[in-house]
Every structure is written in structure tokens, then in C-alpha cells.
Amino acid sequence: MPVAVPSTYETLSAMITPALFMTATGSLIISTSNRMSRIVDRIRQLNQEADDLGRGAKQVDFVEERLEHISVQLDRMIERSDTIRLALTVLYSALAMYVGTSLTLALDALAGGWFLVVPTTLAILGVGLMLAACVLLIREARIALRNNRLEILFYQKLRNLRAAKPAASSTEESPPAG
Template structure:
């Protein structure tokens, strides 16, 4: 069935708008996810640098603290890798939705019902680009869920470490 016609064979005036607006809105959503992920990456990179600096300043007697901070740094590096993966998928989503929008515009403007074969190919590529974009958003979002869980583990360990330092100060 042709998605641009209603069941009675009447042309659907919203079909072209749907094929153009949906990818455009999804492009915007992907861009917002990308901006947020970029901020997360900057904070994660800063944290890795901070932990590396702290590791350099530990005395020999602080081996236990250095080991915990090394573990924290490994988790922070893991966060960076996951965030970069998410950013890559969000870039793919933006590109896919932009490509889908462009194809929909071309299809709506240049392809007439007389060119049925071409019209169906443009429609298939538009839908394909949008499916790739949605899959990329899902993949990137799932990666950020995992990254959030790692961040939670890091914060839990840092809180435990801070409580231990506080308890030692109270005893002394």
C-alpha cells in the first residue's frame, strides 16, 4: 500500500509533511542528546586528569589510597570510552535523520506519481535512513545508561573513601 494515499485513494496532504518533519524532529532530538553527551565527556575527561594528578602526589605510605584511586581512574577511563561510543552513535543518528529529511524533501519536490519506481526507492531510502537513526539513538542511550551506572559506582566508592578518611580524623 502506498503510504501517501488514504484507503479511498485520496492523496494524503500530510504524508509529505510527515516524511519531512519526523526526521527533522528526530535530528533535533539527536543533537540535544549529543550536546548533553559532549558535556558528560568533558567532565569524565577532567575526572581522569584529576585522578592521574592525585596518583602522582601520593607518598609511599598511602598505597591503599593510591590503589583505590587507580581503580577509580580505570572506571573513569571506561566512562570516557562509553561516552565516546554514545557520541559516535548520536552523530550517526544526526547524519541519518538529516539524510532522511533531505531524501524526503527531494522525493516530495521532484518525484511524481508517474515515476513510481523512483518514488518507492526514495521512500525506502528515507525510511531506511530513519531506521538507522532510531537504532543509533537507542544504542547511544543504552550506552549512557551503562555509563550512568559506572558513575554511580564511582561516586559510591568515593563516598566510602571520604567516610573512611573522616573516621580516621575523628579517631586521631
């Protein structure tokens, strides 16, 4: 049975269809790249703060607690940056699948419809990769929110330590009863 060869218009229309996925993936790439930049900025800020504290360049209380908190924050930043890096890799891979889908649709049209399975497979892989990237981005967002909670709890701890400090020093100054 002869295979029907699609018209040029149908071929171009089919090649444009993956562009919707490319646009969505591109938007996620831009947003994920921005998130990565913020992580890099935060890592640099934490490193600078730790360096200042370590050299005594900052006159603050509870230096050891602050250095420990920064260490924990940096560990979480590593986890976030690894997750974002993986998400970006997956998103770029998805974009490549969609470009491949568009290209193989054109090649399939030129070949007379002999390998339609290739663009279909590439499109399915692209959608699967996009789903995986979304899962990674959800994971990274959850890590970021846990970091925020940790930050809030740390500063609540500092306030409590400061509140307890005058009470402890006033009991040390009072003469013993006797």
C-alpha cells in the first residue's frame, strides 16, 4: 500500500507543533537559570560572611554559632546547586528532543513517512524529560523553603541566647547568700 506524502504546508505545520514545547522549555530554562544565579550569589555571600567572622572582621555576638549556621547553610546550598544543575541539564536535553522532533518530522516528510516513529519517540522523550525537570525544580524549591525556615529558627535562637545572657550575667554578679 502506498504511503501518502504530506504537502509542504502539512510538513511545516507539523514541524511548528514542537515549538510550543520549545517555548515552554525555554521559559523554564530562563527561570531555572535565574534560580541558579541566586544560589551562586547566596553561596558567595555566605562564604564572605564566614571569612569575615573567621578573621574577626565583624563585631558580632555568638560567632561560633554563626559559623556553624553558615556551614549548615552552605551544605544545603550545595544540595540546591546540584539539583538546579541537574534540572538545567534535563531541561536542555528536553529542548534538544523537541528540536530533534521538529527536524525528524521534516526528514520523515522527505522520506515519505517511513520513520514517523522517530519524531514521535523524541517528542515523548522530551515530555518525559520536562516532567523530570519539573520534579527536580519542586525538590529544589522545597530545599529553598527549608533553608528559609532554618534561617528563621537560627535568628530566633540568637534572640533567645541574647535574652538569656543578661539574666545569666546578673546572677553571676550577685553576692552569694549566706
